[in-house]
Amino acid sequence: MNCKDSTDKLKFVSKANQAGKAIRLTEATAMTQSAMWYGNLVNAGKGFETVFSFRMSQGFNATDDGSSPGAEGIAFVIQNSSLTALGFPAGNMGFAGISNSVAIEFDTYNNKTDMNDPDGNHVAVFCNGTNGNYAFHNSQFCLGTSSNIPQMRADNTLYYAKIDYNMEPGKLRVWLDNTGKFDGSPALTIDKFDLAKAINLDNGRAYIGFTSATGDSYQIHEIQSWKYCSSNYYITGVPENKEFYLKFNLPTGGDAEITIFDILGKTVFYSHERELDMGQNSKAVDCRSIPAGIYYCSVKTINNIMVAPFVIQR
Numbered sequence: 001m002n003c004k005d006s007t008d009k010l011k012f013v014s015k016a017n018q019a020g021k022a023i024r025l026t027e028a029t030a031m032t033q034s035a036m037w038y039g040n041l042v043n044a045g046k047g048f049e050t051v052f053s054f055r056m057s058q059g060f061n062a063t064d065d066g067s068s069p070g071a072e073g074i075a076f077v078i079q080n081s082s083l084t085a086l087g088f089p090a091g092n093m094g095f096a097g098i099s100n101s102v103a104i105e106f107d108t109y110n111n112k113t114d115m116n117d118p119d120g121n122h123v124a125v126f127c128n129g130t131n132g133n134y135a136f137h138n139s140q141f142c143l144g145t146s147s148n149i150p151q152m153r154a155d156n157t158l159y160y161a162k163i164d165y166n167m168e169p170g171k172l173r174v175w176l177d178n179t180g181k182f183d184g185s186p187a188l189t190i191d192k193f194d195l196a197k198a199i200n201l202d203n204g205r206a207y208i209g210f211t212s213a214t215g216d217s218y219q220i221h222e223i224q225s226w227k228y229c230s231s232n233y234y235i236t237g238v239p240e241n242k243e244f245y246l247k248f249n250l251p252t253g254g255d256a257e258i259t260i261f262d263i264l265g266k267t268v269f270y271s272h273e274r275e276l277d278m279g280q281n282s283k284a285v286d287c288r289s290i291p292a293g294i295y296y297c298s299v300k301t302i303n304n305i306m307v308a309p310f311v312i313q314r
């Protein structure tokens with residue numbers, strides 16, 4: 001994986017701003033929305049993993065929604081619209097309205113009549129292809145919803161989220177906890193998800209970031225940390241034949257260790273490649289002795305590790 005420390009190069013839209021070591025997306029005021037985007041397109045189409053922490057405070061409910069005070073929550077958004085993209089406030093959470101986007105929401109307020117929210121504490125995934133996104137749960141644009149998460153409270157508790165795509169082939173998975181350990185099953189899994197078909201990417205790349213909003217009810221929303229890692233290499237050839245080719249970019253020249261392991265972590269192929277050039281490299285892998293199944297391939301250099309899944313079919 002090619003991991004970015006995502007705190008530089010941030011683009012703030014509307015009221016988002018740096019507040020000490022955190023990024024404050026909204027204040028505790030009514031009817032606002034804002035966004036924060038990483039300033040460059042990043043590789044996303046082959047797969048990614050992102051981990052972030054966030055907290056909320058000064059929660060206020062104008063209307064009791066049956067959950068703890070505060071609204072509306074935050075969303076991690078993958079979009080190929082623009083660096084000034086911003087959706088609508090209140091239950092739209094700042095992402096509904098952004099064209100060409102996938103949003104993973106962490107929703108803390110029950111907009112039951114507007115959005116058909118199941119409750120005031122859930123995660124969900126929304127996509128409306130290249131059109132403006134929606135936050136309606138009772139629609140085809142809602143790819144999945146789960147309320148099987150810890151209660152999110154506006155009391156400065158730090159919550160940790162992990163979202164990965166294609167780390168298990170075709171799956172978009174969402175975790176939320178208050179330890180950052182992510183042990184146990186994901187809170188939500190979207191199966192048979194193909195990001196490159198869900199929205200229009202730019203050569204596999206998209207903008208990534210966060211949106212947030214308040215309605216009549218509100219709270220402060222802050223992102224405390226964020227890391228994003230993409231798979232930026234690919235496998236060519238036909239793995240059911242005797243060999244396939246691994247093509248990968250190295251940011252610097254030097255040695256690389258190539259390892260292929262199965263889903264239980266058992267190594268089925270290992271090669272230590274010496275003094276590779278910077279840039280595009282290619283390695284032929286003889287796979288005749290590898291049984292059919294799901295595998296991961298990692299390319300590890302002194303300062304970088306890339307991991308991508310693939311399937312050998314026979």
Ligand SMILES: [Ca+2]
Pocket residue numbers: 072091107108109110111115117
């Ligand atoms: Ca809501």
Ligand SMILES: [Ca+2]
Pocket residue numbers: 105107115117118122124135137
């Ligand atoms: Ca919702």
